[in-house]
Amino acid sequence: MSEPRHDTVAAPVALVPALVVTHGGLGAALLGAARAIAGAFTGLEAISNDGLSRDALVAAVGDRIAGFGPAGGIVFADVAGGSCAQAALAAAARGAPGPVRVLSGVNLPMVLDYLHNRTRLEPAALADHVQARGRASVQLLEPPAAATAPEGAE
Amino acid sequence: MSVALVRVDDRLLHGQVLLAWGCALAADRYLVVDDALAASPFESALVQSCGGDAEVAIVPLAEGARRFAEEEARAGSAVALVRGLPEALALARAVRDAGGRLERVNLGGVHHAPGKERVHDFVYLGPEDRAALAALRELSVRVVVQDVPASTPFDAPPAWSARVA
Numbered sequence: 272m273s274e275p276r277h278d279t280v281a282a283p284v285a286l287v288p289a290l291v292v293t294h295g296g297l298g299a300a301l302l303g304a305a306r307a308i309a310g311a312f313t314g315l316e317a318i319s320n321d322g323l324s325r326d327a328l329v330a331a332v333g334d335r336i337a338g339f340g341p342a343g344g345i346v347f348a349d350v351a352g353g354s355c356a357q358a359a360l361a362a363a364a365r366g367a368p369g370p371v372r373v374l375s376g377v378n379l380p381m382v383l384d385y386l387h388n389r390t391r392l393e394p395a396a397l398a399d400h401v402q403a404r405g406r407a408s409v410q411l412l413e414p415p416a417a418a419t420a421p422e423g424a425e
Numbered sequence: 426m427s428v429a430l431v432r433v434d435d436r437l438l439h440g441q442v443l444l445a446w447g448c449a450l451a452a453d454r455y456l457v458v459d460d461a462l463a464a465s466p467f468e469s470a471l472v473q474s475c476g477g478d479a480e481v482a483i484v485p486l487a488e489g490a491r492r493f494a495e496e497e498a499r500a501g502s503a504v505a506l507v508r509g510l511p512e513a514l515a516l517a518r519a520v521r522d523a524g525g526r527l528e529r530v531n532l533g534g535v536h537h538a539p540g541k542e543r544v545h546d547f548v549y550l551g552p553e554d555r556a557a558l559a560a561l562r563e564l565s566v567r568v569v570v571q572d573v574p575a576s577t578p579f580d581a582p583p584a585w586s587a588r589v590a
Contacts, residue, residue: 352475353440
């Protein structure tokens, strides 16, 4: 397995803002799980597409990323090609104060990696780092070779 | 083969369509009939990039009936999408005027917007929607409410339609 590279940063950078856009309650649940692991945090919000038309979702994402600032930020979406990812790309294209990186396939390791590195890495490097962490987190797990099966197991 | 599903969904081509309906119907093609989308090269490219291996065509309403008829001669399975009930009515009329018939429409998602009221979890209707439902009924187009293949479908109740004068 290749682990994401931990870039060395000489000095802290400004916190990179981010937004999680998902179907249903997934985004809120991811942030809740992240708080349980990493502790309380601010500056990362989740919105759901529940009950929103395409246009309303684009507007909702646009409202949030308008506050990202000229350095830009990251939008996490769940399904590539889904309404949330489309809304993120559309909102970013329609006018954001800075570059917006849209990462699909959001999972908990990605959110934790973002929280850990969001004041260490510049936005573009952070997006790369989080993407690598997300990919590395998807594995087919097998027991260690030296392990023995529990007694009674076939 | 004719279009396997004509769906009213204000999100047009999105996860529910691609991952649920697309798999259930083994859709090879998506035909998005929408004036606003067809007029925007960026939005069109964005939506077309979501289709994966499936073909995604985006056409204005004026071309919808012709493309709909062309599907009759094509192999495989297609899903057609419009964003609202008035657009479904316009397509049904255009198909009729071209000598065809749109028999059934899937009402899959019309979400909240100013002037619309909730009639179901994923259906919010305004006066234009109710009038379109009534007109579709007059055209003998069956409107079936169903968001995903796994949910139980039902016919749009007459009470959702505006009274026809």
